[in-house]
Amino acid sequence: MLEARFHPRIEELPAAAWDALRTDGNPFLSHAFLAALERTGCIREDWGWQAHHLGLYEDERLVAAAPLYVKGNSHGEFVFDWSWAAAWERAGGDYYPKLLNAVPYSPVPGPRLLAGDGPQAPQRRETLVRAMRQLADAHGLSSIHANFLAPDDLPAFDGQWLARSDVQFHWPNRGYGGFDDFLAALNHKKRKNIRQERAQVARAGLRLEVRRGDSLGADEWRQAHRLYEGTFDAKGNHAALTRDFFRALGEGELGAATHLALAWEGERMVAMALFLQSGEALYGRYWGSRVEVPGLHFELCYYQGIEHAIRAGLQRFEPGAQGEHKLARGFLPVRTHSRHYLADGSFRKAVHAALAREAEAVDAYAADLLEHSPYAHRDA
Missing domain, CATH: 3.40.630.30 (Gcn5-related N-acetyltransferase (GNAT))
Incomplete structure (x- = not known):
């Protein structure tokens, strides 16, 4: 029973x-x-x-x-x-x-x-x-x-x-050896546009990195949460995830599953995208930025995620809800x-x-x- x-x-x-x-x-x-x-x-x-x-x-x-x-x-x-x-x-x-x-x-x-x-x-x-x-x-x-x-x-x-x-947009890993292999699978126009967007970010001189959640210190988590909260508030949305929740993402099993794509201007964190990962998939969740850099959103939320998924041998990358613009960047409707x-x-x-x-x-x-x-x- x-x-x-x-x-x-x-x-x-x-x-x-x-x-x-x-x-x-x-x-x-x-x-x-x-x-x-x-x-x-x-x-x-x-x-x-x-x-x-x-x-x-x-x-x-x-x-x-x-x-x-x-x-x-x-x-x-x-x-x-x-x-x-x-x-x-x-x-x-x-x-x-x-x-x-x-x-x-x-x-x-x-x-x-x-x-x-x-x-x-x-x-x-x-x-x-x-x-x-x-x-x-x-x-x-x-x-x-x-x-x-x-x-x-x-x-x-x-x-x-x-x-x-409904429809979401997910990126499928076709066994790519690197980001250039992924680009080679796209049509010429989409490949050219992505390279131009990445070049814009490169010219801005920011330092980019992907870090696992349990490698961030308390102050870095505070900065990441401020970026999330400020971006939500600026768009008139409710930032429901607390600073303590962000800090919890850096602990224990969640710390190993959480990854962040970060942009630094000197010693100051100026943008971040937060992901969670399983053994098969990368999941894009939240983004925040304090600077206006053309292409930075796409770089952190999509291209850094794709590169990470390729390195980790993941089958797919699910970047979140909605967003028809994702189609032009290699994500397919699901x-x-x-x-x-x-x-x-x-x-x-x-x-x-x-x-x-x-x-x-x-x-x-x-x-x-x-x-x-x-x-x-x-x-x-």
Whole structure:
């Protein structure tokens, strides 16, 4: 018999057992990453986040789990349902709170239903989904949302869940020996543009380096956080990750998984891009800068990341959500998937119709992107 339990802190769940349920080494699903978010003040009720993690137990042994949050808004999710919330509230309903099965502030595809890879994994994923439904129905919640799902997660969601898809841009490593090999695979125009952008940065005279998180000292982490915070504030966005969270990225297993591309002007850190890494992939997350240097954003966020992925022998580089401009820099369109349960049948039917129209547009957009591949050979 499986017993479902909900936990207000991930530290109530055993770290080793949680991590053993991950099948792809995705660092955003690690117990350490999620615990650091909670411990350092990034998960706060007044910001719309309450942890409510789900664990399935068999004879007191954790056999499946899901990162789960009660949300009081839709900030920090990257699968946008603001129009659904507005429509439901115009009709007199309360859209919030809702349930969210996702990683906070991180539009990174990966497993959301952690069940290992044994023969019982599919059934346990279905049990996790049923437990979410039972919780939402028992508390009269409007909806449940599972964002950026891995392919193995999708069969666990039955026909009561609405399917939604979008496009991200990922860089595929085709076994390149170095950055010049990657450039050689591009068409002439894209290759020339990238070289020009890199030359602009070189002329600025900045010192560039890629550092592992556990090699940075406390003052360097403070500088990196100031760059992140200042850039978010300048764009009118909420910098939800605290200085203590950044410092946590330099410790323990997170320190080994975290990498930063840094730009220095003398002894002063003037720009940074932050990445996390698994055994297969590099994940671009945050950027910050205090200087205006043409091409610097592309250099730190994309080209330094590509060079690092080649050196480390990684299969792909996922630089983050959105950004059609990434196509011209060697990143190709990849579909992402989410599932949504709306408790009210009439509302669900209306949103289903809207999603059908949206799906047609996304399909056409993805097909058009593939027609404009930056590579010299379409199948590169």
